[in-house]
Amino acid sequence: MLELRSVDAGYGSFQALFDVNLDVKAGEAVGVIGPNGAGKTTLMRVISGLIRPSRGSIRMEGVDVVATPAHRIVSLGIAHVPENRRLFPQLSVDDNLKMGAFMKEARGTYAKRLDFVFELFPRLKERRHQMAGTMSGGEQQMCAIGRALMSNPKLLLLDEPSAGLAPVVVQQVFELVKRIRASGLTVLIVEQNVQQVLHVVDRAYLIEAGTIRSSGTAAEMLASDTVKEAYLGV
């Protein structure tokens, strides 16, 4: 579904990604793990077009993502839940979800998608008229994921969905990811919470200093010595 080939990317003269190759197949859940500043967020941003690669190719179902204008990438079926959620704090939950369905292709099914999101997150329905910025962290994360789902995506990019949340809520977020997977969506998830994410995904990539160090199935990664020592603290 998604394929990255020899992608280099960065900010100005600072290069954050070096020769990244990555594949996500339809129906898979793939994790990207690695330390702070390894380039995980940059990887997400380069896929959704917030920054553009300086080299390499990105294809979504065969379509050249690099040649697609940033605001049209969501129409290819890629929805990005950014780091720190990035809701519109002064807009109501309803309006935030509405923004997720902004593109022409999604407007027709707006009511249907809204029902779907409210079914997934009944909590959001209760709070639909509340300003997004006044909700708790967990509710905001639901709203951010809901907003992304409004565009009826094929591939969901989740950037650190558990960051800054209380442990109980982190648990709920991972439950959510499982449910989203079950609904047939393909998921690419970036996490620092290595132990938990490896129990949710099928495969994972380990990224360090902007380079893919290793990859494998979730079980292989859990068993791998490098992952164990550096991230699981065993």
Added chain:
Amino acid sequence: MQAFLDIFDIYLLEAVINGILLGGVLALLALGLNLIFGVIDVTWICYAELVMIGMYAMYFMVQYYGLSYFIAAPFTILLVALLGALLHYLVIAPLLTAPPINQLLATGGVLFVLQSFATVAFGIDFRNLGIRLPVLAFGDMNFSYARLLSFLAALVGMVAVYLFMTRTFTGTAIRAISQDRQIMALMGVDTKRMYIITSALGGGLAGLAACLLVLQYDVHPFVGLSFGPITFLICVLGGLGNFIGGFIAAFVFAEIISLGGLFSDLEWGYVLAFAFFIVMMFIRPAGLLARRR
């Protein structure tokens, strides 16, 4: 009814109501400017000059080409909306990432260009529409029909903008832009296109204001100076970019001008309003309702 009116000082009531009527048009002007500032983060110093061009458009269409007022008005609104979009495309867009001072200087330059253009093209004569609307007598109070009409039209304009901003996808996106510019692309929003739409909307509001002001004031190349500065003060008093703040501040200013005019001369009303502004800038430097972040 008469008994009810007798309780009040009739002139005081008249002044208060006239203040409200004036406030409507000022609120309309402030809304256009606030919209541009709130969404694009740019101040159109030449905003009142767009209104001036719109007033000339009304004057020529009605006086020269003999169109009826109500047919000329939509054309004027469209024309000034187009000017707003052009202003963004030609002047603001290339300067979007430039320091704010450069943007101010550029739109300030447009102000002089528009004033000079009007002077060369139309001369410095005061021109008026030649429409004399009756005065409405209500008990012992007199209200100008033109003011009443302006107030209602301004109100309708503002309600239309409110509905657009809250009910449509595009309006919601325009409100969202000011809260997080960077991620708009993730929503599938083309920010450049939104800026053009916002600029056209701001221009359209200036056009509507022109249609209303031309009923009460003569047109000349420097007419912008008689309401441009006060529009800026209103926006700053309300908190730049804050629509509600601007709305309230417009009525506060209008009442000060109107009541000041009742107790002495109209000019003193303006002096009082400006003095009030200076004092408020010490008390609440970020505006009556500081822009929430």
